[in-house]
Amino acid sequence: LFSRDVTFMLSVVQLSQLPPPNRPEICFAGRSNVGKSSLINALTNRKGIARASNTPGRTRELNYFNVDDRLNLVDLPGYGYARAPKTAISTWTKLTRSFLRGRAGLRRVFLLIDSRHGVKDSDLELMEMLDDAAVTYQLVLTKTDKIKKSELDKVMRRTSRTIGKRPAAHPELMVTSSEKKTGIDDLRAEIATLALA
Ligand code: GTP
């Protein structure tokens, strides 16, 4: 799927700009700086298709990518970033929340968790909302190149316990590093099955 054509489609800052829901969609959510844009670049094998940055709060709109006319990937703004203006934060929060609860064709939310920090309260809040809306989400540990194997084992166990308690969580935890390309093939395979389903 990803060896085919991947193109940037559009940036959405209000719901009225959303494209028609005529293709399956998956999206990448998570705290600011967790690595959403980097993961999209790794998946699509295109270095700068999604704009990644060391500055938290980089992605401020819903960025749509078209994968081979068969699937849309959506890069979401991160949450938990306190330094942006309050009005801006509330605008992104409303936009992403209404998108996540009401989007037809949304097959799965990949919810990224920084492997160094584990699941935070803000992540649990989002999970609660998705559980309520019965939107399936799958947890993805990111930046695993930054921690030792023993720490990774620990965070994997803790995160799996969280998953076990959440009604709309997909049972399988994904473990990735965009830097080292760990787990990227597995994630691609998972996404391919969603595009075909
Ligand atoms: P926002 O758009 O602000 O919500 O951030 P984001 O979740 O899109 O994060 P982004 O992909 O921009 O990455 C944030 C920082 O983490 C960048 O400096 C990346 O280079 C770095 N980063 C992302 N993934 C990895 C990884 O797998 N390993 C390492 N070592 N660094 C990573």
Ligand code: MG
């Ligand atoms: Mg981003």
